[in-house]
Amino acid sequence: MKINKIQNGFLMNNQEYKIIGKEEIISETQVHVETDKGVILLDTSVIINDNSFIDIIEFYNFLIN
Amino acid sequence: MALNNTQLNRLDGITKEYVDFSISGLTASAGGTSGTSGTSGIDGANGPSGTSGSSGSSGSSGSSGTSGSSGSSGSSGSSGTSGSSGSSGSSGTRGTSGSSGTSGSSGTSGSSGTSGSSGSSGSNGAMKLLGFSGVVGTPSNSTNNVLSHSLLISANTLSSNNILQLVWRMKRIGASNAGQIFSRIYHNTSSSLTGATLLVSTIFTMNGGSTQFLGYCERNFAYDGTSLITYINAAFSEYTTGTIQTTAFTKTQDNYIIFAIQCGNAADTANIDLYKIFLYG
Numbered sequence: 001m002k003i004n005k006i007q008n009g010f011l012m013n014n015q016e017y018k019i020i021g022k023e024e025i026i027s028e029t030q031v032h033v034e035t036d037k038g039v040i041l042l043d044t045s046v047i048i049n050d051n052s053f054i055d056i057i058e059f060y061n062f063l064i065n
Numbered sequence: 066m067a068l069n070n071t072q073l074n075r076l077d078g079i080t081k082e083y084v085d086f087s088i089s090g091l092t093a094s095a096g097g098t099s100g101t102s103g104t105s106g107i108d109g110a111n112g113p114s115g116t117s118g119s120s121g122s123s124g125s126s127g128s129s130g131t132s133g134s135s136g137s138s139g140s141s142g143s144s145g146t147s148g149s150s151g152s153s154g155s156s157g158t159r160g161t162s163g164s165s166g167t168s169g170s171s172g173t174s175g176s177s178g179t180s181g182s183s184g185s186s187g188s189n190g191a192m193k194l195l196g197f198s199g200v201v202g203t204p205s206n207s208t209n210n211v212l213s214h215s216l217l218i219s220a221n222t223l224s225s226n227n228i229l230q231l232v233w234r235m236k237r238i239g240a241s242n243a244g245q246i247f248s249r250i251y252h253n254t255s256s257s258l259t260g261a262t263l264l265v266s267t268i269f270t271m272n273g274g275s276t277q278f279l280g281y282c283e284r285n286f287a288y289d290g291t292s293l294i295t296y297i298n299a300a301f302s303e304y305t306t307g308t309i310q311t312t313a314f315t316k317t318q319d320n321y322i323i324f325a326i327q328c329g330n331a332a333d334t335a336n337i338d339l340y341k342i343f344l345y346g
Contacts, residue, residue, distance in 0.1 A: 001259050012260055027209045027327065032263060038312045039263035041210070041251065046259060 002047045009035065010048070010063060023060050031060050193344045195222070201336040202324070204238060210249065210327040213337040215256040223316040225290030227346030231264075233324045235271050235280040236338040243274030244330025248282065248337065251323040252293075252314065261323055266310055267299045274330075279338075288314065288346075 004011045009018040021034030030043045042063070044053045053059035195218060202213035214233070223229070235248045248269040251261035264286070271280040282301045286293040293314045298307030314320065322342055326335045 013254065030210050030258070037262065039266050041258050041261045041263065043259050 001045065002050075003042075004049055005063065012040075019064060023064075025056055025060070027056070029056055031056055033060075033063070191345075195342040195344050197339070197341040199339050201236065201238075201338045202326075204334050204336040205326045205328050206334050208328055208331050210247070210258065210325050212256070212258050212323055213326045214324040214340050215321045216340075216342055217256070218252075218320045218322060218342075220318050220320075221316060222344065223288050223314070224346060225288065227288040227344060229286040229288055229293060230283070230343040230345065231286070231322065231324075231340070232281070232283045232342075233337050233340040235269065235282065235326060236336050237271065237274070237278045238334035238336055240275060242328075242330070242333035242335075244328055244333045245274075246271040246280070246333070246335040247327040247329065248280070249325045249327075250284070251325060252312075252320050253323060254318060254320060256321045256323070258323060258325060262312060264293065264312055264322075265295060266297050269301060270299060274333075288316075290316070 001012070006016060009016060011017070015037070017033075017035040017037055017040060019033060020036055023034070024032040026032055026041075029045075030041060033040045033042055042059070044056055044059050046059075048059070048063055051062060053062065196216040198214055203211055204213070205211040231250060233248070233250070235246055237246055248271075250264045251258065252264055253261035265284055269280065269282050271277050280301055283303055284295050285303060286295045288294075291313065292311045294309065294311050296307035297310050298305050300307075324337045324340050326337050328335050
């Protein structure tokens with residue numbers, strides 16, 4: 001799956017998700033992201049702006065910064 | 066008249082026997098008067114027996130006799146012929162799920178079909194079982210959150226004023242597993258946890274390694290046509306209170322309900338061994 005960052009959120013499946021709360025790292029590869037459309041599970045298999053990740057913390061930091 | 070050797074009684078009382086004498090001078094005179102009747106004679110002796118009479122006619126039939134005693138048992142008969150086949154038996158219980166098959170080769174495109182006729186309107190809804198499983202799904206063998214079971218809810222299955230009821234059971238695999246077991250439920254447009262939306266923002270947690278092996282969880286969701294509404298509470302059952310959680314749910318697209326399982330201890334194993342999804346509407 002590929003997503004793209006936008007201001008305060010990301011685009012996934014042609015839908016815009018606004019990040020409205022804190023993340024929750026639930027495993028070494030998975031994170032819950034609180035958005036305006038609910039809590040979304042993202043993991044390191046997701047490619048963000050054509051970038052791949054192994055570490056979930058790096059993944060999330062890239063997503064929100 | 067001539068007489069021979071006849072004894073005559075004379076009027077002077079002398080009796081004298083005469084041989085070859087005759088009487089003359091007698092003349093017959095006209096008849097005198099009749100004498101008086103004599104006395105009756107004595108009864109005669111019995112006559113001889115008569116001859117036997119002819120046979121009489123047959124008599125009437127006699128009355129029926131009493132019933133006779135029972136007869137002795139007869140000998141055993143020969144064996145009968147085989148009976149016809151019985152009717153088919155009832156269906157057996159549902160078997161376990163088989164393994165997934167390999168993918169087939171791509172087929173050629175078919176010709177376009179004709180349009181079908183419009184269907185009739187359906188009856189008013191009631192409770193429907195959308196899906197279930199009574200066997201374990203994909204296990205979690207590490208601290209990763211794993212999709213154990215999922216069920217597709219096809220587009221336009223839900224409508225406003227519906228209730229979606231999810232029931233599932235967490236299972237600890239192995240008596241020596243000591244860590245916590247976690248479970249969560251999601252929905253997604255594909256059968257994948259990646260990008261899935263958490264349906265209840267809580268973690269269903271089973272503690273008690275070596276003592277707690279099964280945890281039965283349930284949640285009901287009210288559906289108003291756009292959102293699934295439930296409450297947030299880590300309790301397994303519904304008989305408690307919590308804050309409201311509203312999750313957008315687009316009824317016009319395919320959605321998968323996902324049951325996930327996770328171990329707190331990397332050496333443990335956990336799974337979900339049953340789930341049921343009901344729709345009221």
